[in-house]
Structures are given as C-alpha cells and as structure tokens.
Amino acid sequence: MATPPDFADLPQAWQPRFAFFHAHGPTSTPQGREAYRALPFGTKLRIGTNFLAFLFGPIYFFIKGIWRKGLTLLGIGVALGALAYGVELPELVDRAINFVVPAIAMSTANYAYYLHVMRNSESWNPFEGQGRRAS
Template identity: 50%
Template sequence: MTNVPDSTEVPAAWQQRFAFFQQYGPVGSTPEAKAAYRALPFGARMRLGFNIWAFLFGPVYFLVKGMWRKGLTVLGVAVTLGVASVLLGVPDNWDRAFAIGFTAAIATVTNWAYYLHVAEGSQSWNPLEGLRRKGPA
C-alpha cells in the first residue's frame, strides 16, 4: 500500500508526478499508463518521464535525494563500464555516446525511483526497481 505524501512533504512538481505514479504506476508499465502519459501535454510528459537534474548530476542526485543505495549502485555501474571501455579500447566517440545514453537512461528511471523511496519507503539498491512491464491479467 502506498503512502503518498501530503502537500507539505514534497513540492508541487513532485506531487503531480506522484499522483500519476499512484494511479498508473511507472510510465509505460501498462496500456493505461501509456495512454495517460500520451494524453499529457509535452512539457508534463518531459517532467514526468525525464529528470534533467539526474541527467546532469547522476549518482550525486540520488545521494542528495536520500536514495544513497541506488546512487551507489549507479556509481558502481558507471565506474565499471568506464573501466571496461578503457580496457577494451573503445573509441572516444562511442564512449561518449554510450555515456550519454547511460545517463539518459538513469534520468528516465529517477522519478519512479524517488516515488518508491518517498511513498513506499523503498530501501532497495536496484535503481530499476518496479519497472517491469505488466502483462495481461
């Protein structure tokens, strides 16, 4: 059971995200969630599905928001992938493209992870927690 915080606990922007997540779950998890997401205006879709601060600051953003376990996981994966790219001699342009893709992926899961952290008290190390698509019932 979710415990959605009241208006004094999170800013209005997060309240809108939390209301969507409480009603539909993560973006794209069900046909209803997809339809509701597509019905939103472009700006609302961007705020719901992408976190620019997580894109810019990565694991540090997770730590600042209190999700230190997930932040350490993201940092560990980033360092591991960086070391692997150096050892494998990946060309710089491929390395940059992959790094941007990785940070964009993290930015798309951050809002849902923060919802789980605040509303459900998640203490998981998995930043992808609860994102599995739900099949037909």
C-alpha cells in the same frame, strides 16, 4: 474505496509526478504508458524525465536519500568506464558510453523517489518497478 494520499506536503514540482505514479504506476506498464501518451508534451517531460538527475547522476540520488540506487549507478559508471578504458573502442562509442549512466538516472529518478517516499523502498535496483509487471 481508499482515499488517495495527500501530496500537499511535497514540493510543488513533485506533486503531479506523485499523483500520476499513484494513479497509473510507472510509465513502463501498459496502464502507465497509455496515460502517459495522453499527456501534453511539457507534462510528459516533467513526469518522465529529471534533468537534475541527468546533470548530477548518482549525486542527485544521494541528495534525495536514494543512496542505494545511487551507489548502483555509480558502480555501473565505474564498470563502464573500466570497460571503455580497457577495450579499444571507436571514439563515437567511447563518447556514447559517457551518457549511459546520466540517461539511466534521468529516466528512473522520479519513480525511484516516489517509491522511496511512498513505499519506503530500500532496493538497490534503480529500475525497481519499471518492468511491465510493476507492482
């Protein structure tokens, strides 16, 4: 049996995230979802969300070295902005569109960074590995 990797060289905040992803995969898989549900609320927040990614969006991805996924998020934001500008939408929907890219960034940043560090991912897909059949 292979020994698990040592995450001691990572910052303290990333060690439990990486250990969880290494043991269970992303939280979207059945195994990951089951393990995620068993965690205390605060640990769930730290593993499943990233508030810096919510606040800074694609810029956070660029800083962490996941620039391809950051460019994809930026493209999604520009496309949604152009759509909202070109189509007459109710004010509530128009405001809700402003939270789409930050919400995607917040929910995908941790696993995307794990893939970047552990598997040297060069994918442009911010949802890489997030499906039910995640590798």
